[in-house]
Amino acid sequence: MSDTDTESGALARLQDDPTSRKRFLRMVGGAGATGALGLLIAACGGGDRMTPAATSTGGATTAGAAASAAARKSDLAIVNYALTLEYLEADFYERAVMSGQIKDRAVADLAKRIAETERSHVEALKATAKSLGGTPAAMPTTKFDDVIAGGPTKILQTAAVVENLGAAAYLGQAGRIKSKEILAAALSIHSVEARHAAALNRLVGHGFKSSAPLEGSIPDGAFAKAMTMEQVLAQVKPFIAS
Amino acid sequence: MAKATPLAIPELAAVEVHGMSRGAFLARGALATGALLGGSAVGPFVRRAVAQETGGDVDILNFALTLEYIEAAFYSRAISKGRNMSGETMRLVREIRDNETAHVDAITQTINRLGGMPVPAPKVGFGDVFTSEKAFLKLAQTLEDTGVSAYNGAAPSIRSGDVLAAAGSIVQVEARHAALIRLMRGQTPAPAAFDPALDQHKVLDAVMPFARA
Numbered sequence: 001m002s003d004t005d006t007e008s009g010a011l012a013r014l015q016d017d018p019t020s021r022k023r024f025l026r027m028v029g030g031a032g033a034t035g036a037l038g039l040l041i042a043a044c045g046g047g048d049r050m051t052p053a054a055t056s057t058g059g060a061t062t063a064g065a066a067a068s069a070a071a072r073k074s075d076l077a078i079v080n081y082a083l084t085l086e087y088l089e090a091d092f093y094e095r096a097v098m099s100g101q102i103k104d105r106a107v108a109d110l111a112k113r114i115a116e117t118e119r120s121h122v123e124a125l126k127a128t129a130k131s132l133g134g135t136p137a138a139m140p141t142t143k144f145d146d147v148i149a150g151g152p153t154k155i156l157q158t159a160a161v162v163e164n165l166g167a168a169a170y171l172g173q174a175g176r177i178k179s180k181e182i183l184a185a186a187l188s189i190h191s192v193e194a195r196h197a198a199a200l201n202r203l204v205g206h207g208f209k210s211s212a213p214l215e216g217s218i219p220d221g222a223f224a225k226a227m228t229m230e231q232v233l234a235q236v237k238p239f240i241a242s
Numbered sequence: 243m244a245k246a247t248p249l250a251i252p253e254l255a256a257v258e259v260h261g262m263s264r265g266a267f268l269a270r271g272a273l274a275t276g277a278l279l280g281g282s283a284v285g286p287f288v289r290r291a292v293a294q295e296t297g298g299d300v301d302i303l304n305f306a307l308t309l310e311y312i313e314a315a316f317y318s319r320a321i322s323k324g325r326n327m328s329g330e331t332m333r334l335v336r337e338i339r340d341n342e343t344a345h346v347d348a349i350t351q352t353i354n355r356l357g358g359m360p361v362p363a364p365k366v367g368f369g370d371v372f373t374s375e376k377a378f379l380k381l382a383q384t385l386e387d388t389g390v391s392a393y394n395g396a397a398p399s400i401r402s403g404d405v406l407a408a409a410g411s412i413v414q415v416e417a418r419h420a421a422l423i424r425l426m427r428g429q430t431p432a433p434a435a436f437d438p439a440l441d442q443h444k445v446l447d448a449v450m451p452f453a454r455a
Contacts, residue, residue: 110430110431113430113432114432116435117432117435120435120436121435124435124436167414171407171410171411171414174397174406174407174410175403175404175406175407175410180398180399181398183397183398184289184394184397184398185436187393187394187397187398187410187413187437188285188394188436188437189436189437190410190413190414190417191390191393191394191413191414191416191417191437192417192432192434192435192436192437194413194414194415194417194418194421195417195418195420195421195424195431195432196421196431196432197418197421198417198418198419198421198422198425198431199421199422199424199425199431199432202422202425203425208333208334208337217418217421217422218337218341218415218418218419218422220415221340221341221344221415222340222341222342222344222345222348222412222415223344223348223408223411223412223415224410224411224412224414224415224418225411226407226410226411
């Protein structure tokens with residue numbers, strides 16, 4: 001309810017201003033489908049966070065250009081890592097929704113909504129990989145059959161684990177991202193994964209805190225814990241066939 | 243602004259933040275942005291505002307500290323003044339209050355460590371929201387959503403890797419608070435696929451008159 005109010009209020013205001021309106025509509029058009037992150041980055045403009053911009057023609061020194069190329073390569077690896085995790089999430093929710101196992105209407109609606117969100121993240125990260133001059137990671141072959149067959153409780157518990165992993169994974173990379181724009185975009189996904197994680201942990205009946213890692217809706221207390229690539233990949237391995 | 247436009251988030255306009263510090267100024271601006279244009283505009287507002295800062299990480303941290311002070315005061319007051327709140331709500335409120343207080347302490351220590359001067363706690367007012375659980379949760383959701391958007395807006399301008407990691411670790415907890423409160427209100431925990439969704443260059447112009455008031 002209040003979401004709709006908020007959006008319509010902002011929209012009413014923006015309609016008075018042709019430039020803002022154009023930008024707003026472009027964002028809304030992109031957010032649901034493809035390239036939202038690419039648009040976000042394009043809209044933000046600006047240079048790299050730690051390295052000189054590589055785009056200037058002729059002015060860049062060899063060392064500066066090399067540093068920029070290395071920064072782009074490093075960011076591309078992080079983007080493709082995030083993309084792989086988002087592929088897993090998107091595929092998982094798609095299968096969970098299609099299985100019809102979740103009978104609770106509100107929970108099924110939430111799963112459907114999260115599925116759409118994860119698909120948006122996939123499209124955005126693919127566009128970002130391309131904008132860095134790279135090739136987006138291929139979609140992995142997943143192994144979720146046992147989880148799906150395990151019924152609604154198993155499905156939601158797995159969803160909670162995967163979302164908490166996702167949040168910890170983004171947090172683990174935030175300090176390593178070189179481009180300010182990609183960092184801004186990653187943060188905008190990070191907090192969404194955290195929202196999913198908290199909600200799902202609550203829905204499966206975990207308390208605020210838990211002695212088990214990745215459980216509890218606010219599992220680490222006031223300060224969320226990050227995970228490295230190695231830690232995350234070890235945890236998602238059971239869900240990847242190839 | 244030729245004609246009066248309905249506020250996007252009217253309850254934010256009821257939050258008062260007093261004080262002359264830069265942090266209090268930015269916090270007023272962020273809240274006014276949320277009230278006028280909705281939570282999704284807060285991140286871009288803060289991002290533009292802090293991009294113009296010359297004080298670096300300390301200024302950004304003082305802004306975050308002000309927001310955390312506001313949140314900590316909000317939940318502390320809910321505990322002392324709250325009426326007719328359910329046990330479930332109070333359990334969540336105590337947990338969040340503890341988190342916000344820990345954020346205040348951690349940010350204060352970080353500013354000290356960087357050789358900066360932490361801003362004092364602002365004087366704040368929240369109207370009469372504590373008399374109704376419904377009104378309280380509504381403002382809580384708005385404050386948490388605003389906090390997420392503000393951190394996401396400020397974080398990319400942070401220079402120190404350690405400070406950035408700390409901010410990330412805090413914003414994740416704020417996002418969890420937001421989702422839990424939304425869940426309690428029967429709202430979707432994540433209203434958008436990307437938390438700050440709008441890049442709105444007009445935000446600053448629109449907000450300045452309110453931020454100075």
